[in-house]
Amino acid sequence: MNIIISNQSDLPIYEQIAESFKEKILSGELSGGELLPSIRSLAKDLRISVITTKRAYEELEKEGFIETIPGKGCFVKAKSTELLKEEVLRKIEEHLVNAVHMAVSYGIEQEELEDILSCLYEEGIDHGK
Incomplete structure (x- = not known):
């Protein structure tokens, strides 16, 4: 998953991650039902804290972009x-x-x-x- 974060951005890292996923979902690059990288995996790839990645996923879920299925992972929510x-x-x-x-x-x-x-x-x- 290609997500770019910047230390020069005014946005906190978790918001940069969430915005990147939103753009990918809205553009159709990620479609409904698609599995997202695990929180730990994404944190490792981006070399950031698991807490930061978890917060990004929580924001995405709160806004209705993704859903978490316990034991299976986080998925892009099928939206109309x-x-x-x-x-x-x-x-x-x-x-x-x-x-x-x-x-x-x-x-x-x-x-x-x-x-x-x-x-x-x-x-x-x-x-x-």
Whole structure:
């Protein structure tokens, strides 16, 4: 499992791990029912405390991304496509709120911002992103 953590990040390590798993789940890289690495195994691979890994898994479970089956391990929770889409839309909205705040603070008109978004979206479509 390829998870990258950074000591320079403002996020605590457990949040970096949880965010990495969320991204993999939301992108479809990890699918419902898939077994995650054991807490000990992941901690060993990342060279971090088992407590930190356990906390990341607890956060993921609390948010409904994974489920723990005693004696079997932690699995990606099978979610409906609609719930996954809502989570993605929420993340996009967070980024757009930041863009709107920046645009307003620099006097960029809504039409200009919409043009930028349209251009970026078209470029993404053209490049298969």
